[in-house]
Amino acid sequence: DIQMTQSPSSLSASVGDTVTITCRASQGIRVSLAWFQQKPGKPPKSLVYGASTLHSGVPPRFSGWGSGTEFTLTITSLQPDDFGTYYCQQYAGYPRTFGQGTKVDVK
Amino acid sequence: QVQLVESGGGVVQPGGSLRLSCTASGVTFSRYPMNWVRQAPGKGLEWVANIAYDGSGPNYADSVRGRFTISRDNSKNTLYLQMSSLRVDDTAVYYCVRDDVGGHRDWGQGTQVTVSS
Numbered sequence: 001d002i003q004m005t006q007s008p009s010s011l012s013a014s015v016g017d018t019v020t021i022t023c024r025a026s027q028g029i030r031v032s033l034a035w036f037q038q039k040p041g042k043p044p045k046s047l048v049y050g051a052s053t054l055h056s057g058v059p060p061r062f063s064g065w066g067s068g069t070e071f072t073l074t075i076t077s078l079q080p081d082d083f084g085t086y087y088c089q090q091y092a093g094y095p096r097t098f099g100q101g102t103k104v105d106v107k
Numbered sequence: 108q109v110q111l112v113e114s115g116g117g118v119v120q121p122g123g124s125l126r127l128s129c130t131a132s133g134v135t136f137s138r139y140p141m142n143w144v145r146q147a148p149g150k151g152l153e154w155v156a157n158i159a160y161d162g163s164g165p166n167y168a169d170s171v172r173g174r175f176t177i178s179r180d181n182s183k184n185t186l187y188l189q190m191s192s193l194r195v196d197d198t199a200v201y202y203c204v205r206d207d208v209g210g211h212r213d214w215g216q217g218t219q220v221t222v223s224s
Contacts, residue, residue: 034210049209091210094166096154
């Protein structure tokens with residue numbers, strides 16, 4: 001199975017900050033990488049697919065980068081609505097696997 | 108607007124069975140692969156199973172293979188998850204998820220499954 005490792009596991013940031021979350025795959029997955037945002041008590045929301053393509057309606061302050069085994073999700077000018085937990089997931093093969101999550105909260 | 112509505116969750120004893128359903132609207136259900144993803148209390152997301160648009164080639168997580176069966180009825184726009192030999196560690200919110208280009212796209216609100224004696 002392909003293991004996905006996110007870092008950090010949590011971070012504190014202020015409105016207006018730029019934050020970057022890293023996701024590493026245990027083997028190469030080309031660009032078969034997605035990012036999701038989840039708020040407490042809610043289902044996840046799909047943000048990015050293909051490592052860098054934003055789903056429709058996702059604000060451009062979100063950006064994804066990477067290929068192979070190293071990926072990042074960057075949020076520039078963090079907004080109050082951006083706090084929550086972020087997950088990466090590889091869909092290069094089965095079983096599909098998620099990272100353990102990165103919780104972004106208010107400093 | 109795509110809507111995925113799960114049902115069938117509840118409380119069941121260890122060793123018991125349960126069938127989850129997910130009804131889709133606002134989308135041509137028969138065109139898309141579908142998934143179940145779960146989240147145990149206070150934990151992260153775990154992909155459970157996947158089925159192709161035509162019902163072929165189901166795939167399962169190791170943790171559920173042999174106990175869970177994913178299926179679909181395209182005439183009813185409905186996805187199913189038959190769960191048997193349930194264990195305490197199957198306790199989770201179960202989400203129905205539609206795939207599109209680039210994997211998971213739309214998520215249901217989830218249904219709670221609690222396995223407890």
